[in-house]
Amino acid sequence: MRWIDGLEAAAAEKLPEAVYRYFRQGSAGGLSAGEATAAWSSYRFRPRVLTDVSTISTGTTVLGTPVMGPVLVAPTTLQRQADPDGEAAMSAGVAAAGSVLGVSSNAGTTFADIGAAGAAWWLQIYVNRNRDITKRMLDAAVAAGARAVVLTADTPVVGRKEDDGPTVWDAVQPGHLRANIDESLYTVDDLAKADDLTPDVIGWLREQTGLPVVVKGVLRADDAQRCVSAGAAGLIVSNHGGRQLDGAIATAHALPEVVDAVAGTGAEVYVDGGIRRGEHVLAALALGARAVFVGRPALFALSAGGAAGVTRMLTELTEEFAHALALVGVPDPEQLTSDLVTRV
Template sequence: MRWIDTLEGAAAGKLPEAVHRYFRQGSAGGVSVGEATVAWSSYRFRPRVLNDVSTISLGTTVLGTPVDAPILVAPSTMQRMADPDGEIAMARGVSAAGSVLGVSSNAGTTFAELGTTGVPWWLQIYVVRNREITLRMLDAAVAAGARAIVLTVDTPVVGRKEDEGETVWDLAQPGQLLANLPDGDWTDADLAKADDLNPDVIGRLAERTGLPVVVKGVLRGDDARRCADAGAAGIIVSNHGGRQLDGSVATAQALPEVAEAVAGSSLEVYVDGGIRRGEHILAALALGARAVFVGRPALWALTVGSSGGVTRLLSDLAEELDHTLRLVGVSSPSSLTPDLVTSAGPR
């Protein structure tokens, strides 16, 4: 068995049940979270032969930042429940693997602390109803060295989780999340997600921060074009790990339409959701993604092996990608093309 496949079970043995459930669960009936990995595994390859694959180069750039492989870590919260050092441990593991870290705006580690690790990081932001909170958080991230802003757009309200009994919120301790909430006497209404956003927010965030803005939560080609027209530097094809609208299309199915819609533009396309193998990464890159994000696997690796576990996860996936590139007859991710992938196997 692959080490990666053992991680969730090993993490379940270390985490309180409510925390493990929070990390793995989707919204409502769990349809989207259950389909994510299966959707990637439904693709089939049409490999090229008689091509020189004696040397493989996995390195690329994401918004100008060099990475050793096109495998990045998605933003997630409650990391201090997975490891006492939380985002610091995650950052060290990501840095050692030569990757980029997405940092949740709900993180339990301050941006200033993250900045000292040297890891290249992007801030994931929710625009909340009290815009002052969002603006001050953005300013703090810029001051601490964030390299991009990831605007989450699929959360006008938080998806319904059908919990019973003890929840992660019953176990959360002060300091485990919202370490970057600016000082103030904020109400729940202040912190509620903004439900009145339009594409203009992309330009406003870029102007405020001077950083590229990546829009996370895009599943349609027409929405991708709206983001591009509004000045986005990138988009992440994402259904929030199946945690928002249950029944949302799998990202493996949404990616081709989105990538085609913005083909020829400078906008960079990324994808997350259910990616667990080198073959899944190969399919994503061939279908138009510049890089992929992994979320839950990074949490399991952090729980089981702290920084070293995160580094091993990214390194193992990179090795699998190297292997699959050789077998598909291509020497680098930039040479992958959609004709290498077909949507279904033999019937």
């Protein structure tokens, strides 16, 4: 069995049951979460033959940052429940693999400590009802070296989770959540997620930070165009790991529409959700993604093996991608084209 295939079981042995359930669960009936990986397996390849693949390259850039492979780590919360060093350990593991880390605005580690651990990182942000909270967090992230802002756009309210018994929130220790904001300064309503956002918020985030803004949670062509027209430098095709609207389209199937919608604009498109194999990475890039993000595999790798586990997971997925590149007859990710894949 592939080492990556055993990560979830290894993590389950170490994690409290409520934490493991929180990491793996989707919203409501779990339909979108459950079909994510199978959707990538609905693609088939049309490889080229008699091409020189004696030298394979997996390196690329994301918003100008060089990476050793197109597999990045998605922003996730409660990482200190997975490893005592939390986001700092995740950052160290990502740095060793030459990748980029998405950092949750709910992180339980200070941005300064995350940056000091070595990874190039992007801040994922929820815009709060009280924008002062968001502005302070953005200022702290810029000061600590964030290279981009990832606006989560699919969470005007949090998707319903159907728990029976103790939840992860009964296990969270003080200081393991929202380490980059003093919650005592604000009311519960202040801290709630803004539910009145429009594309104008993209420009506001750019003005506040001077950083490129990537919009996460895009599944439609018209939304993709609205975001890019408003100044987004990138889009992440995402259904929040199946944790928001249950029954939302699989990202593997939404990706081509979004790519086509912003072709020629210069905006970079990324995708997450269900990516577990190098062949899935190959399909995503052939369909037009610049890179992919993985969330649960990174959490399970951190839980099972700390920073070294994260490095191994990213490295092995990148090695599988390199192998798949050779077999599809393309030596460099920049040469991948959509005619290499077909959906069955």
